[in-house]
Amino acid sequence: MHIKIGTRSSRLALWQAEYIQELLGNGGVSSELVLIETKGDKIQDRSIAKIGSKGIFTQELEDQLRAGTIDIAVHSAKDLQSSLPADLGIIAFTEREQVNDVLVSRNKTVSLTSGQPFVIGTSSTRRVAMLKHFCPHVTTVDMRGNLQTRLRKLDEAQCDALLLAYAGVHRMQYDDLIVEYLPVQEFTPAVGQGSVAIEAAMSLTNEKLQTIRQLTNHEATETCLKAERAFLRRLEGGCSIPVFGLATWAGAEISLTGGIINLDGNQMLRETFTGTPAEAEQLGYQLAESILAQGGDEILQTIREKL
């Protein structure tokens, strides 16, 4: 068996694709990488929230899945739309890395808890809104681009620090630049953060599908992400909406915490639901209904008008 793996060509995307290649190789399955450029890679000068169209990092990969020129496409789970077209599906989620966000800086004295004002580069609406909520003394500047581009902007002093997912920073081996680990109880991460997702077309042979799943899928992560993604799907939130969600599996129970925050950061709704792993998706829908009923629907509507 030989698998063609479609991937974007940023360093993080390549790390993820090579990780999948390694997991397949451990099971004796050979594979090759097919590098694919997406609209999101071409447009670097506008924020993703402003480009607005869903799937800007996925469309070209999905075209090739359908055409059969690649067997699977590899993505950061958090960058995947919450609902996929009927002829495509996610066939595996890899074991999740530490899920929290981290503050990255060349200046070791920078700290969110110090109360000192400084400037953070980020283009994530969730991070901007949460910083306004928890750390009103810091200011943010919009900063797009891959990790290497952002670090260059940091070095050019366009900001004092970056707020990033630990997973990406660690995978790119920038751990020595981490100056603070943010607690997930406050800065709840984006849905899917830290896991790598494998997407395939329904036309993939069952033999390939089962082999790939067996070698790459992590059941606990998959179950947690089912809960988180059901929550996001019900809110119809793409990656540019400040929705957050994190499920954990402990003992016989799944616990899903999630919510929404408005762009000004002065209204945050967050709640936790627990249930059995078999109820993962239901938990996501229940949480979404509850958040919407508490005023989440109005927050969402206002956000959609502004973006």
Ligand SMILES: NCc1[nH]cc(CCC(=O)O)c1CC(=O)O
């Ligand atoms: N939106 C970009 C993106 N997609 C995945 C990661 C990090 C790795 C991950 O969470 O899987 C990042 C960078 C970041 O948010 O810091």
